[in-house]
Amino acid sequence: MVQKQQEFLLVKRIVIIGAGFAGVWSALSATRLLDKHTIGPDQIEVTVVAPRASLDLRPRFYEANVAEMTAPVGALFEAAGVRFVAGTVEVIDAKGKAIEYVDPSGTHVRLAYDRLVLASGSRVVRPAIPGLSDYAFSIDQLDEASQFEAHLRSLAGRQDSLARNTAIVVGGGFTGIEIATELPARMQSILGEGAQVRVIVIERADAIGPELGAGPRPVIVEALASQGVECRLSTSVEEIDAGGVRTTTGERIDSLSVVWTGGMRASALTEQINCQRDAIGRLLVDADLRVASAPEIFATGDTARARTDASGNYTLMSCQHALGLGRFSGNNAAADLLGIPTLPYTQERYATCLDLGPWGSVVTSGWDRVVQLSGAEAKQRKRYINSTVIMPPSPVREEALAAADPSLARNPTSVQARA
Numbered sequence: 001m002v003q004k005q006q007e008f009l010l011v012k013r014i015v016i017i018g019a020g021f022a023g024v025w026s027a028l029s030a031t032r033l034l035d036k037h038t039i040g041p042d043q044i045e046v047t048v049v050a051p052r053a054s055l056d057l058r059p060r061f062y063e064a065n066v067a068e069m070t071a072p073v074g075a076l077f078e079a080a081g082v083r084f085v086a087g088t089v090e091v092i093d094a095k096g097k098a099i100e101y102v103d104p105s106g107t108h109v110r111l112a113y114d115r116l117v118l119a120s121g122s123r124v125v126r127p128a129i130p131g132l133s134d135y136a137f138s139i140d141q142l143d144e145a146s147q148f149e150a151h152l153r154s155l156a157g158r159q160d161s162l163a164r165n166t167a168i169v170v171g172g173g174f175t176g177i178e179i180a181t182e183l184p185a186r187m188q189s190i191l192g193e194g195a196q197v198r199v200i201v202i203e204r205a206d207a208i209g210p211e212l213g214a215g216p217r218p219v220i221v222e223a224l225a226s227q228g229v230e231c232r233l234s235t236s237v238e239e240i241d242a243g244g245v246r247t248t249t250g251e252r253i254d255s256l257s258v259v260w261t262g263g264m265r266a267s268a269l270t271e272q273i274n275c276q277r278d279a280i281g282r283l284l285v286d287a288d289l290r291v292a293s294a295p296e297i298f299a300t301g302d303t304a305r306a307r308t309d310a311s312g313n314y315t316l317m318s319c320q321h322a323l324g325l326g327r328f329s330g331n332n333a334a335a336d337l338l339g340i341p342t343l344p345y346t347q348e349r350y351a352t353c354l355d356l357g358p359w360g361s362v363v364t365s366g367w368d369r370v371v372q373l374s375g376a377e378a379k380q381r382k383r384y385i386n387s388t389v390i391m392p393p394s395p396v397r398e399e400a401l402a403a404a405d406p407s408l409a410r411n412p413t414s415v416q417a418r419a
């Protein structure tokens, strides 16, 4: 049975689904605009619905001690005057302007909205490769990355063997490269200096980091080679079992640790909105991040494909864009409800910062990804991004709301994450 939340007739409500980068910044930017117009929660309430009041730092899931890679946001929401509801949304009823979520006790609850912001992120795609769901690890979600870390630690208690000492990373994109360059040193410290650690990347394209382009590739290749990471290019995985993989080139590789990083898809909730989608399930949104077919719904973060600039570039599934998109989507949902003009989303500057393990990192700028920094200097930048830029603000209302100003997303230095 679906319970209906008690409604107070005069209160309007902006509901935000998700407490990731885009969701947290949407909530703060909506509250900021309402605050500027002296509208309190007794008139328009901003509500975030997510399983936990914690922002999972997905860009850091390749690092050790992954259980710590989440930042509590309960106190921040409380300080800002954002209502948090623990729940997993199962239904978006665009016609009825309501969502249905399941709360931690298992109760189904219906919650009406006046404006909805969809910020439910993305998931790694798991194709129907035999054995993938049973035997491959993932670092996509916090629980999955924690399981992989626990598995790596457990290898110390296993008998020395080729399979124990070998890790296979399937997918040589951004995430695959970051975990592959992290693993040699991590496995060596777990297995001991004597162990013959081997890390192999399997990539179906004919070059490593296919989506990163030619600019940073020589640096990436150097970093992989210097840490002994092997690459199998133009190769896919055909089958995975408890002891390793078989590839499309007919090779059998023994490994107890296969990590799947093969591509992302927007949250399944996007499928409940009648709207055009791109090849990875993202909703095509207008300049103000509104879903054209459902004008009370805004999509943001990894659920939205939005144009970033006049040159025709579009957002990527990245923290860098989620931080900017969030600041616009919340602002615009609130502006629309107040009947004032919304702001067209722009985020002109684009940069990347890819971690390459103990070797260092590489920083590029622009959509053609021209290398700006590499090695130890770039690693310092990566550490700064991971420990500061992507973190939610402190739970101090004025500071948090000021930081949610959408104009900051246009500022080159303030919102640079896949940066």
Ligand SMILES: Cc1cc2nc3c(=O)[nH]c(=O)nc-3n(C[C@H](O)[C@H](O)[C@H](O)COP(=O)(O)OP(=O)(O)OC[C@H]3O[C@@H](n4cnc5c(N)ncnc54)[C@H](O)[C@@H]3O)c2cc1C
Binding pocket: 017, 018, 019, 020, 021, 022, 023, 049, 050, 051, 052, 054, 056, 057, 058, 059, 060, 061, 062, 087, 088, 089, 090, 119, 120, 121, 122, 139, 140, 141, 175, 267, 269, 300, 301, 302, 303, 316, 317, 318, 319, 320, 321, 322, 353, 417, 418, 419
């Ligand atoms: C391993 C890894 C490494 C990455 N590295 C980088 C990097 O170096 N740089 C970079 O810029 N990007 C990186 N990314 C991508 C980046 O993490 C995402 O683009 C970013 O997290 C998107 O933010 P988001 O807020 O849209 O979604 P998310 O951060 O995924 O947040 C989604 C939120 O929605 C909630 N949610 C989901 N479903 C529901 C539901 N049904 N009901 C209620 N709530 C729901 C989730 O619990 C979560 O709170 C990486 C991603 C991964 C997985």
